[in-house]
Amino acid sequence: MARSISYISGSQLLSLKRRPNIAVIDVRDDERSYDGHITGSLHYPSDSFTDKISDLIQEVRGKDTLVFHCALSQVRGPTCAKRLANYLDEVKEDTGINSIFVLERGFKGWEASGKPVCRCTDVPFFSGIHWSSISPSS
Ligand SMILES: [Zn+2]
Numbered sequence: 001m002a003r004s005i006s007y008i009s010g011s012q013l014l015s016l017k018r019r020p021n022i023a024v025i026d027v028r029d030d031e032r033s034y035d036g037h038i039t040g041s042l043h044y045p046s047d048s049f050t051d052k053i054s055d056l057i058q059e060v061r062g063k064d065t066l067v068f069h070c071a072l073s074q075v076r077g078p079t080c081a082k083r084l085a086n087y088l089d090e091v092k093e094d095t096g097i098n099s100i101f102v103l104e105r106g107f108k109g110w111e112a113s114g115k116p117v118c119r120c121t122d123v124p125f126f127s128g129i130h131w132s133s134i135s136p137s138s
Contacts, residue, residue: 006101013103021065029046061096068084
């Protein structure tokens, strides 16, 4: 069963973000460190995305909706979303992921429309893991 990927607007994402079962995946590369990011988004840079895809699936366990974005969501965002959808089709494992979206106009559009931007510093040596997902006891 091929999963379809749809676009979602920034306003739609903002209202969806109140649900606990959604994960936002930022596939920008270095820009994330100086341009800020969407609060709580996970960082899976497009250049290493394919290698990290099983880590990503582990990290989003329990989420049923994934929203991908890059700077403009024209190339990297949709490409990574498609890679994930293809991967899910291949493994045929029940990951619980049933909706895959791409954020329209990407991070730039999000920021330009005045949506909240987080500028916390991700832990640099845990690339791909947002600080808030690291439990203090580990
Ligand atoms: Zn942050």
